[in-house]
Each structure stands twice: as structure tokens, then as C-alpha cells.
Amino acid sequence: MKKHNFGAGPCILPQDVFKKASDAVLDFNGLSILEVSHRSKDYEAVMHEARELVKKALNISDDYEVLYLQGGATLGFTIAALNMMRSTKKAGYINTGTWASGAIKEAKKVGVDVNVFGSSEDKNFSYIPKNLVVPTDADYIHFTSNNTIFGTQFKEFPKTDLPLVCDMSSDIFSKEVNVSDFDLIYAGAQKNLGPAGATLYIVKKDVLGKSTSAFMPSYLDLKQHADKDSMYNTPPVFSVYVAMLNLQDLLANGGVPKMALKNQAKAKLIYSEIDSNPLFKGSAAVEDRSEMNVNFLLTNDALKDEFDAAWKAAGIIGLNGHRSVGGYRASMYNALELDSVQVLVDVMNDFSKKHG
Numbered sequence: 001m002k003k004h005n006f007g008a009g010p011c012i013l014p015q016d017v018f019k020k021a022s023d024a025v026l027d028f029n030g031l032s033i034l035e036v037s038h039r040s041k042d043y044e045a046v047m048h049e050a051r052e053l054v055k056k057a058l059n060i061s062d063d064y065e066v067l068y069l070q071g072g073a074t075l076g077f078t079i080a081a082l083n084m085m086r087s088t089k090k091a092g093y094i095n096t097g098t099w100a101s102g103a104i105k106e107a108k109k110v111g112v113d114v115n116v117f118g119s120s121e122d123k124n125f126s127y128i129p130k131n132l133v134v135p136t137d138a139d140y141i142h143f144t145s146n147n148t149i150f151g152t153q154f155k156e157f158p159k160t161d162l163p164l165v166c167d168m169s170s171d172i173f174s175k176e177v178n179v180s181d182f183d184l185i186y187a188g189a190q191k192n193l194g195p196a197g198a199t200l201y202i203v204k205k206d207v208l209g210k211s212t213s214a215f216m217p218s219y220l221d222l223k224q225h226a227d228k229d230s231m232y233n234t235p236p237v238f239s240v241y242v243a244m245l246n247l248q249d250l251l252a253n254g255g256v257p258k259m260a261l262k263n264q265a266k267a268k269l270i271y272s273e274i275d276s277n278p279l280f281k282g283s284a285a286v287e288d289r290s291e292m293n294v295n296f297l298l299t300n301d302a303l304k305d306e307f308d309a310a311w312k313a314a315g316i317i318g319l320n321g322h323r324s325v326g327g328y329r330a331s332m333y334n335a336l337e338l339d340s341v342q343v344l345v346d347v348m349n350d351f352s353k354k355h356g
């Protein structure tokens with residue numbers, strides 16, 4: 001039986017994408033996709049299409065470069081800071097959780113004077129800070145659009161005239177975004193894009209080659225990658241191939257606008273259950289709740305073992321909350337179907353009937 005995968009990432013992708021990816025492991029124009037040279041014509045076409053489809057899916061203009069690198073969003077923290085550093089060497093960051101804190105830490109390491117002008121650390125990152133005064137004397141502003149661990153998501157992005165940088169690892173392609181509001185977006189592939197191994201960068205061409213950092217290893221310089229059509233060195237070949245398949249699938253099925261409706265429907269279904277079922281409560285502020293990662297707790301901890309047994313018996317996996325938060329986290333990335341959310345909701349509902 002195929003499991004209902006609520007894991008936070010790497011995560012579920014469409015079944016058809018898994019099928020095509022596995023076909024290509026055995027036969028990609030007579031070779032395996034795993035043995036093909038990244039300099040071959042066939043693979044160059046894959047890289048080209050994987051970049052173009054990102055532009056198509058998010059309506060990105062030719063003012064931007066789309067790049068696939070390695071190193072995960074974790075290296076993205078450093079790459080963002082190094083590439084966006086300008087004359088002030090200052091930057092404004094919003095601290096909304098573990099990953100935002102990581103971005104702050106790495107920016108400091110490469111010499112950015114970080115001004116954390118908003119934080120929700122006082123309440124264990126259970127909300128998105130509001131009414132912030134965004135600094136004006138900085139090279140750029142950085143935030144994390146969706147907080148994978150704490151289950152909060154920005155519904156409105158910070159307003160600034162400064163270059164805006166965003167870690168969109170866990171909600172990119174889940175809803176429409178106006179890419180032209182950003183100078184740099186980065187995202188690990190392993191949620192809504194493809195398998196782990198590739199990291200997506202969407203960078204305004206204007207940004208490239210303008211860093212004031214004295215320290216700039218070639219690999220971390222986005223200009224080097226852009227100049228070489230994202231083939232500066234061996235790219236994460238298979239991960240990019242599967243990202244291409246997944247983007248083809250997304251676009252063939254109504255694209256990001258259709259996906260956004262599906263994600264809204266899933267979120268509505270599970271949050272309504274959490275709010276109406278006395279055995280459960282949400283842990284994130286209601287207005288900041290994430291559509292991708294739904295955090296909730298049992299109101300009676302004594303029922304934990306029994307509840308865990310119930311969802312496991314229904315074929316659900318990956319529901320345990322992150323170790324820093326506890327409770328449960330239902331990650332509902334693009335490929336998770338409404339039917340799988342219904343299975344979880346039915347388990348919760350039956351559980352409350354039994355204990356009500």
C-alpha cells in the first residue's frame with residue numbers, strides 16, 4: 001500500500017514523476033540518466049528546459065536568471081549574503097525560526113552587519129512579526145517565506161525599496177508570487193520542486209557581479225553560474241532532471257494557480273478539523289498558519305500512544321513534529337492529495353468520537 005507521506009522533506013512528488021524518473025534511470029536516450037555526461041547535448045537540453053519551466057511556472061521575466069546549484073538552502077544562506085553585500089555591508093533580517101536564524105548566523109560569518117528588525121523568538125516562533133519598521137540603511141532585506149518547522153507563513157511580504165531576498169524553500173510553487181518584487185529567491189529542491197540535491201536560485205541579472213565582499217569563492221558567486229548557463233561545474237544532474245519532470249507535470253495540470261487552490265483546500269480541511277475537534281489544538285497563531293506545514297498538539301498527552309498507533313495504522317507516515325517543537329506536523333506539499341488529508345482528518349475525527 002502506498003503510504004500517505006506527510007513528511008517535511010524530502011517529500012512526496014507526483015507518482016507519474018517518480019515513474020518517468022525511474023524510466024530514465026534505465027533508459028535516457030540509450031544511457032542511464034545517472035551515467036550521462038552533463039556536457040552532452042541531451043543533458044544541456046534538460047538543464048535548459050528545467051530553467052525555462054521555472055520561468056514559465058512563476059511568470060518570470062528575462063530580467064532574471066534561473067540557476068540550479070548544490071549545497072542546499074543552507075549554502076544559500078551564505079550565497080545570499082555574499083552576493084547581496086554592497087557598500088553598507090548591513091542587512092535587515094526577520095527571525096521567524098530555525099532556518100531564518102541559520103541565515104542570520106551565516107550572514108554574520110561572512111561579515112554582514114545584521115540588523116534583526118523583527119523576531120518571534122519570544123513565543124517560540126509561533127507567529128509572524130507584524131508592523132515592522134524595515135531598515136532603510138542596508139544592502140538588502142532577508143526573510144523566510146514559510147517556516148517549515150514552526151508552521152507559520154508570511155501572508156504579506158515585507159515592503160521595502162531595498163533589494164528583497166527570500167528563502168522560499170518550503171513554499172515555492174505552492175502559490176503565486178510576484179517574482180519582480182525580489183532581487184534573489186533561493187530554495188532547496190526537496191519540497192515542491194524535486195529530489196534533494198539541487199538548490200534553485202532566481203536572481204535578478206542586475207544583482208550579478210556587484211558584491212563588495214573581498215571573500216568570494218568562485219562557486220559561491222552567482223555570476224559565475226549565470227555566465228555558464230548553470231553549468232559552471234557538474235550540476236546535480238538527476239535532481240535537475242526530476243525537477244524538470246515535476247515542472248512539466250505542474251504546468252500540464254493547471255500550473256501554480258491551480259496548485260494554490262488545491263493547497264488552500266487541503267489547509268482548510270485540516271485546520272477546520274483541528275479547530276473543531278476538542279482533542280487537538282493548533283500551535284501557530286491562526287492568522288499566520290502555514291498551508292504547507294500544519295503544526296498541532298494533542299490536548300491530552302496521555303492519548304499520545306493511542307493516537308500514534310491510529311494514524312500509523314491508516315498508512316500515514318512523517319507526522320511527528322520537529323524535535324524542537326514536539327506534537328505533530330502535517331506537511332502538505334504540492335503532490336500530497338486532498339484524499340490523503342482526508343485520511344488524516346478521518347483518523348482525528350474517529351479518535352475524538354472514541355474519546356469524546
Ligand code: PMP
Nearest residue numbers: 072073074099148167169170188
Ligand atoms: N530553509 C528552509 C525554509 C527549510 O525548510 C530548510 C530545510 N528544510 C532549509 C532552509 C535548509 O535546507 P537544506 O537542508 O536544503 O540545506
